[in-house]
Amino acid sequence: MEKLRAYRSKFEESLEKKNVFTDFLCVCEQRSGISKINLAYGVIAFFTLYLVIGYGTDVLTLLVGAVYPAYRSVKAIETHEKEDDTKWLTYWVVFASVQLFEACTAMMVYYLPLYPILKCIFLIYCMAPIQNNGSLLIYKKLIRPFVLEHSPAIDSVLNTTANIAGNVVENV
Secondary structure, three states, X not given: OHHHHHHHHHHHHHOOOOOHHHHHHXXXXXXXXXXXXXXXXXXXXXHHHHHHHOOOHHHHHHHHHHHHHHHHHHHHHOOOOHHHHHHHHHHHHHHHHHHHHHHHOHHHHOOOOOHHHHHHHHHHHHHOOOOOXXXXXXXXXXXXXXXXXXXXXXXXXXXXXXXXXXXXXXXX
């Protein structure tokens, strides 16, 4: 419970920082008379409810999983630090793996109750601005060992495919 209070406090502190989202919340607060904290919680509640019962939730989960990370990736590219580049590249590897898993198991996952909300929570955990977020954990524990073990076979298939594609292009 204490950890939940700490997250709530950190979230509410982040609403005091100046950015496009908090500027928009301030305008809404002035026009509606509802505090920006309550507005933010209302937006979260709306999207959570929509993910539970709404139509087209895959678009919303894609937006959640792609918009902020894409923005942060661009910002990372513009810095000279390697750490933020590695962090966001790792996120995109995990994100692509999730998309691939979902494509292969679509018939099963879409029938799971609350799947869209669980996916959003997972993606938010993967992009969370914490030291060992979900993407780093998934990469270190699952993706990296798998790729290192199967790297020779993967490289062979990719080289063969590249050669075939090159031959097709040359002959066209």
